[in-house]
Amino acid sequence: MSNVEGKILRIYDKSKPEDEDLYETSHVNHWAWGLAVLLLGVVFWLCVALVNAENQRYAMMTNKCPDPVFAGSIDKQCLVTVRSRDHWWEHLGYAITHVSPEGPPKPPVVRRH
Template structure:
């Protein structure tokens, strides 16, 4: 009889026992995927900044915004670092992304 009473009491408190498979905290976030997203986002930003700088210098050379004062066929390297050849940085980015191939030159004419 006491065995039945003890069994009934244990059944009552069975729900309050911790489940052993849930004792250790597990994360449901995929850290590898989010790390890759962060790395690719930072690489995209870094490459965009590099493209904007390269296109700014290319456009400055193409429009002759930095002529060398001593040698007329040369260009000023210090000017290329600080020149703003277009009004906004996104114009450089847009032109650099949309124009992947260089413009054809009329070499034979």
């Protein structure tokens, strides 16, 4: 091998990929991102369930699904398909901001002198 060939081989020898680090992977980020995606899916599922529950609650409160046969009853088939508000985000916003149920009105406080 000549001196010129040796110089060329040394130049190209530095450009070879390192085989030691070629197959090294880390699973730490996969677990974190997997857990984040799973929790995001659970939050989405809970929001959908909350919107459906608030839709039916508001429909029953405003009497949007009365039973045509029995007075004072609720048509359960109507509750499945009713749209009691215009948009789903109105149900979600109301349900998130009103956590405790609304009770009967409290009597006024009478103070005696």
